[in-house]
Amino acid sequence: MNNALNQLQPYPFEKLRALLGGIQPNADKRPIALSIGEPKHRSPSFVAEALASNLDQMAVYPTTLGIPALREAIGAWCERRFNVPGGWIDPARNVLPVNGTREALFAFTQTVVNRGDDALVVSPNPFYQIYEGAAFLAGAKPHYLPCLTDNGFNPDFDAVPVEIWQRCQILFLCSPGNPTGALIPQATLEKLIALADEHDFVIAADECYSELYFDEQTPPPGLLNACVALGRKDFKRCVVFHSLSKRSNLPGLRSGFVAGDAEILKAFLLYRTYHGCAMPVQTQLASVAAWNDEVHVRANRALYREKFDAVLEILAPVMDVQRPDGSFYLWPNVQGDDAEFCRDLFAEEHVTVVPGSYLSREVDGVNPGAGRVRMALVAPLAECVEAAQRIRAFIERRKP
Secondary structure, three states: OOHHHHHOOOOHHHHHHHHHOOOOOOOOOOOEEOOOOOOOOOOOHHHHHHHHOOHHHHHOOOOOOOOHHHHHHHHHHHHHHHOOOOOOOOOOOOEEEEOOHHHHHHHHHHHHOOOOOOOEEEEEEOOOOHHHHHHHHOOOEEEEEEEOHHHOOOEOHHHOOHHHHHHEEEEEEEOOOOOOOOOOOHHHHHHHHHHHHHHOOEEEEEOOOOOOEOOOOOOOOOHHHHHHHOOOOOOOOEEEEEEHHHHOOOHHHOOEEEEEOHHHHHHHHHHHHHHOOOOOHHHHHHHHHHHOOOHHHHHHHHHHHHHHHHHHHHHOOOOEOOOOOEOOEEOOEOOOOHHHHHHHHHHHHOEEOEEHHHHOOOEOOEOOOOOEEEEEOOOOHHHHHHHHHHHHHHHHHHOO
8 A cells, every 4th residue: 555645744734523412403503514614605507508419528538638629628618717828828738628626736736746755845824734635645755834724824935944945845825724814916016026046946836716705897917917917928837726616605526726837747648647637518518608607606696795794793892803804715814723613503503613723733832723723604594693693692692
């Protein structure tokens, strides 16, 4: 067996099941889950229709590179969304369809990391656990950058020692962040590109929450915006990951893309060809329909705005909680033991949230997620409001 498997930690939801396993929750209250970040809004009907009308493509072997129509739709979407000048993105070289960002983030790490005792994969802390597991299984060590309140829940990149950058092979970014919802400013992205050039590492920007934001006039910047601002037409050392799961409420479609540096994507395509993970053609054609439409995405954001407004009105008077820059998570400070808070909330109110310490790693005695919980506002509005009311009542009972 691969010895690196022994380095993998239990997934946060395994820890959560163990925490709650022996508890009998209040039977008078129906369960409400704010734990798993699975979108619950209705999937677009026109995407389902495109999928159904192309089921005959199940008789066709898909290619790893994907059909031209999908790569062209993705390239055009990147141009519109991130103000990329026409002609900069070659759909045949700068775009690669993938079966969701989770699969792609893992496989990408196996492609890029050159195994060695000094190899580092640098990521925010707290973080999406795939970054860590992918690093271990690629023969690298993860290095965690704390995301704390005093830096707006973004890593303090200026505080990273030079020797860490020198050993870094991949820098994972997540903006808006999971679980914090924090955005990385474009100026910071530009500075990180300069660091990548200086120390020869790859920036892997996980932007799967990029289409969940609050101001329709100010979409959050991404790594491609920074490349444009720097005139970086080759997107050197820069790769972005996007998905239809959150943007279009299509987590079960397992459809996303990777875009950026053509030389890196050429190697990634080679890896994926052996990996055997081509996207079915009918899924690709349904994805074309999704990437070509923004009406349903704006409607999706409106639903999340409504939920954040309602939930924050209920919780803000009794809880240290703020509206994030983006995503569908709240990251409140519970002023104490986060696991105990989650356990007692489940027992008394039948509401499930995730301890922040389960989403982070302790470094030098500090776990940046400790004392916080993650709440995913993915349930329907009425359920989110009821959950917030129960959480408020729970907090008010606990006050001395």
